[in-house]
Amino acid sequence: MEKKSLEILIKNTNEFNITHILECGQVFRFKKHDFGYIVYASDKKMEVICQKNSTKIFCDDIEFVKNYFDMSTNYANIKKKLMVHNFMQKPIKEVYGIRILKQLPLEMLISFIISANNNIPRIKKTLEKICEKYGTNMGDYYAFPTIQQLANIPIEFFKKAGAGYRDKYLYETIKMLSNGYNLGRLYNLKTEDARKELIKFKGVGRKVADCILLFGFGKTDVFPTDTWVVKVYKELYGKNLPANKVSEHFEKLFGENGGYAQQYLYYERMIRNKKEKINDNNQKNCTTCGC
DNA sequence: GCCCAGGCACATG
């Protein structure tokens, strides 16, 4: 019983670049293929075909796709506002076309608890194992587990899946959820109040809460600060500041567009590090040119 | 072996 697959065609512009959207660290359940990507979100699967001038997305629910990729927001307008600040120009030019995906709050809560002091490949692997074992079988993929399904997971499984010491944070958080905590209520709270609520969960501090607020609840006035953004601040202002102070600084500077600015700064800094590493390795391995 | 990764909980000044 194959479901009918519908198609949406999106022109590649400075406001839509599928690689930058997926690789900028806001989403973990996707796989790269030679034709493009397959993206899994809540209980949906999206097949992304990359072409020269456009991107095709196949899914059985086109309205879901439009909402997921935030297609009703005017990104050109947002970028214009961000580029008032000179230091934003390079990141926006380098990693153009980022959009903030509208993801499932439950999936963000679990994903970003796992993300703390972790690396992206391992975060991906851990989430994949959880979905494969406990998510609903959708035929050729697995949905993200519901609260009821998550509540069936023994704590040992989280460690086996690679969550490490975060196993107890996941277990405690899921217990709170299955005892009736209403995550959806946070949509209607002001950012500051919603953040206080999220920090009540084990394994959720300021940074993890801000990622959930931005990627799960669409609160674009938050500016999540991780180790890379701390480096960005150091490079811009010449001094180190604790992460919460860095967040406060940029949230004041960018206001309602802080989340968009953060994605550009975070991703550009991370890409730059990756390039530097490759250069270092090339130098080490180079035995012929004497460089 | 070392250091680091989309930090947090917890203990202590």
Place this chain on the structure above:
DNA sequence: CATGTGCATGGG
């Protein structure tokens, strides 16, 4: 309020 420490685990 601020600062310091331990933490599972895999990759470079």
